[in-house]
Amino acid sequence: MTLLRCYKTIGVFGDSTCSKLPGLVHCRNCPEYARAGRQLFDRPLAQAELEQWAELFSREKEVEPADMFSVVIFRVGSEWFALKTAFFQEVTDLRPVHTVPYRSGAVFKGIANINGELLLCIDPAPVLTPGAGPAECRRMMVTAKDNSRFVLMVEEIMGVHRIPAGAVSPAPATVAKSPSALTTGIFSIDTRTVGLLDEADLFATLSGSISP
C-alpha cells in the first residue's frame, strides 16, 4: 500500500499549492497529515522483520541474579583482591606520606593530605601478601567502616564490578585455615582470580596495626 504523501508534493514540504493550506497555515494542522502518520505506524511489516523479532522473543530470558553485590577490585603485588564498594569513599593518586614517629612501620606508613584532611595511610601488602617484595603503589583508596577511615596504598585498581553471590566460591583450605586469613571467598573476573576480603576482619587487622 502506498503511503499518502501529499505534504511532500503539494504541502509545505513541496510546492505549497494545496488548497487547504491558506486555512491551515501548516500541514501539521491537517487531518491528512495525522492520517499519514498513523499509516506509518500501522503499516504491515516485512516478513524478514517479523521473523527477526520472533527469534528474539523466543530466546531464553536472561535473568539477572537477585543477589548481585558491588565490589572494587584492586591489585596488591601480583594478587588481586576485592572489597565491597560500600566501604569505599574515594580513590585518588599517590601523594606524599609523612611518617609518624613511634608509630610508622611496615604496615602503617604515616599520614597524608586528602581533601584537606590528614588521613592514616596503610600499606596492605605485608598483611595481604606477606613475604612479597616491595611494591610500587600508584593509587590511594580511602576506605571507611563505622567512622574508622583508612587510606590503602595499592598498585592498580581494576574498577567497580557487580558479581553474583553465587559466583563466589569458598577460599581454598590453605588460605581459609591460616590464622591471619582475610579472604572469605574467591571468584573470577575475565581471566583473573580475585580474593574477596572480609571487611570486619580487614578493618580489625588494620586498626591493630596503628595502636601505640
Place this chain on the structure above:
Amino acid sequence: MLDLFRIEAENHSRVLENGLVDAEASQSPEKIEPLMRAAHSIKGAARIVGLDRCVGLAHAMEDILSAAQHGKLSLTAGHIDALLKGNDIFKHLAAISTAEMAPWLEANAALLQDMAASISALLTAAPATGPAAPAARPEPKPAKELEPDRRDSSFVRVLAENLNRLMGFAGESLVQARSLKPFTGQLLSMKNSQRDLSTLLAGLLEDVQTGLSPDAMGLRLHDALQALERVSEKLIGHIEHFELFSHRIERTAEHLYDEVVASRMRPFADGLHGFPRMVRDLAQICGKKVDFRIEGETTRVDRDILEKLEAPLTHLVRNSIDHGLETPDERTAAGKPPEGRLVLEAVHRAGMLNITVSDDGRGIDPVQLRTKIIEKGYVSADMAASLTTAELMDFLFLPGFSTAGKITEVSGRGVGLDVVFTMAQKVGGSARVESRPGQGTTFHMQLPLTLSVLRTLLVAINGEPYALPLTRIDRIISVEQAELRALEDRQFCTVDDEPVGIIDASQALGLSQSTAAGSKINIAVISDRLNRYGLVVDRFIGQQDLVVMPLDPRLGSVPAISAGAIIEDGSPVLILDVDDLVRAIDNLLTQGRPYKMDRLQQQAAARKRVLIVDDSLTVREVERKILENQGYDVTVAVDGMDGWNMLQSATFNLVLSDVDMPRMNGIEMVRRIKQDARLREMAVMIVSYKDRDEDRVLGLEAGADYYLGKSSFHDDTLIAAVRDLIGEA
C-alpha cells in the same frame, strides 16, 4: 523534641539568670518584661514536650515577674533568691542528657512542687529577706560529664554574619572556578592555529626542496609569519586572562579561609554566663558589697580559649571578692565607697588578647608577701630583700602559695593562681599581677588571639618537614662541626657564653640517625622552664603560620608530637610538642646513648679528606690549592700540635706534613700517629725541604708512607703521590 527543649531551656534560663541579677539593681518594666517572656516560653516548651512538673514552676515564676512588671510588686533580694533557685532547676535540666530529664523530674517532684508553692506565696506575702544560702541547689551539676557527649553532638554557635559571608565566598569561588571552562575552548582554538602554521611551514619546506622561485617562497614565508603573529597575539590574550583569573580565585580562597578561621571566635561575654550570679552569691556569703562590671563584652575570643578561661577567671574573681575587697565598714573607714568595684576586661592589644581582673580593694602588701616567701623557704632573706615588687608578685603564681590567713570555703588554699598561670602558659601566653597596697589589685593575662593558627618554624628532620611553635624556640643557630665541644662524651655548643647540650632531633623522635650532608650543624634551642637543649635538625625551612589539625585519635598520644598540619604546598607536617620533646630528651640522656654529631665523618664517604700540616703559610696555600683542584677536601693545621689536635676531633684519609715546625715537629707527630690505634691506618706523607737521604730514612722510619722532597716538588708529583696513597678524591 527534648533536644530542642534543652536548647530552649538553656537560652531562656541564661536570660533569666543574668536578668534577675541585674534586676536587683534596677527594676524598670522594660527590663522585667523579657524575663517574664522567658519564663513564659519555658512554660510553653515544657508543656509541649510533656514535662508537666516544670509547668507549674515556670507558671509561678511567670506570675511573679508579671506582677513586678506591672508595678504590683517590687522585687527584693528575697524574691530574686527564690526566682534564681527556681531558674536553677531549668539550668539543671539544660545540663543533663535528654534521657535523664524525665526520671530526674520524677525523683524531685516534691521539691519542684514546694518551690512552685513558695514562689506563688510570694505574690501575697513578703519573702524572708537576708542572706539566703544560695547553696540550696537540687543536685551537684553533672555538667562536666556531659561535656564530651555534647561535643560529639556537634552543636556549635557561629555568628550569623560569619555564616553569611562564608556563603558569599563559597558561591564566589564556584563562579570563578566555572569561569575557566571557556578558557579550555580558547586554548584549543589556539592549538589549531598553531597546527595550521606548522602545516604551512611544512609546505614551505617541501617547496624549498622542490625548488620554488624565491618570490613565491617569500610569499609563503610572509604568510607563515603572519599566522605566527596571530597565534602570538592570541597567546598574550590568554595569558592575561589567566593571570586575572588566578589573581581573583586566590583572593577569594584567602577570604574564605580567613572567614572560616574567624568563625572560631566568639564574643567574650559568651564565656561569662553565670558570672554575675556567682559574684552576687559570693558577695552575700562573704558579707561584701560588689559592683561587678564586664568590659569588652563583644571582644572576639577564640572559642577554645574561652572555654579554658572559665576556671582561671573563676579563681581570680573568687580571690578578689574573698581577699581583695574589704567589708563595707572597712571601706568606709578607709574613705572608699562601701561598694567594692570588680572589673573583668577583655581587649585586643598588639595582636594579643589581654584579659584583666581588677579590684579596688586592699591590694597586696609587699612586706607581708616578702615575709611569706622567706617563711616558705623559697629564697634566702638577703635574696628576698633584693627582689623587686614585680619579682615578688611572680611568687604568687607558684602552686600552694597563699597569703591568706585562713582557708575559707571560697579560697585560700593556694591553688587558684597556679591554675591561672598554667592555663596561660599552656596556650602560649603569660600572666602577671600588679598591686598597690590599700588601693587595689589587677591580674593581667596575655593570650594569643587564636589557638587554631600557630606561628611555627618549619625544619627538616630526617628529610621530612616538622614544625616548632615559635613561642617555644629560644634561638636558632648554625655552627661548624669544629665549634662543638664535648664533656664526658656529651656534645654541647655555646650560646650566649653558656653551654647548651645538643641532641639529634631524629634520635629524640625515635628515628634512625639522619644522614644529612653539609658541614654546618643547624640547632634550634628549646627549653621548658628548667632545661635548655639544642635540637639538631637537617636544615631550617622557614617560618609559616599553620592551621592546627588534631591527629586521628586512633594513633593515641604520640610522644613529642602535639598535632598535624598542612603546609602551603599541600604536604602534611607534624607539629612538635616542646614539653614532651624535652622530656624525651631527658630520658634519652639519662638512659640512652645520644648520637654523636659527626657530619665530617659522613662526608668522608663523599670526598677524601686531607690534612695539611705546615708552619709556612705559602706552602700550605699552594698545597691546598693543588689538592682542592683535584677535588679533595682539605683542612690545614699550623704546627704539629695543632695537627695532632685536629686529628683527634675529626677523621682524615691522609696527612701531609712538614718536618720542621714549632711546638711539635713532623717526625714526632708521625710517630704519634702511627702509635695511636685509631690513626695508625691513616696514610701519612712527609713533604720537606730536607731532602738528604738521612732525612728520608728518618721520616720513613717514623712511619711515614711516603717522603716527598720539596726539590722534586711539582704539582704532578704531589698529585700522583696522593693518588697513589689514597686514590682519587
